[in-house]
Amino acid sequence: MRVIRLLQTWAKRHTCTPAQFALAWLQAQAPFVVPIPGTTKTRHLLDNLGADDVKLNANEWAQFRRELEKIQVQGFRLPEAVLKFSGVEARRK
Structure with missing residues (x-):
């Protein structure tokens, strides 16, 4: 929840949605990081495309990273049963 609140704070500050801010942050990483958001809804697609309009300078991204690292x-990001089914649990041992 703390990560969500941080995203909400920064998104509000930059007049975008938390999803747009999160995608913009991923896009601001090294050029080999390419987020591939999936959606089945047009409104989510349009929201995702709005990430291209989120512009922060290097100092702002550095400040966000410092706050995130705290x-x-x-x-885990998924329930244990899903991890076991996907084979992720086996690779961890």
């Missing part, structure tokens, strides 16, 4: 993320 947040300790714990746990």
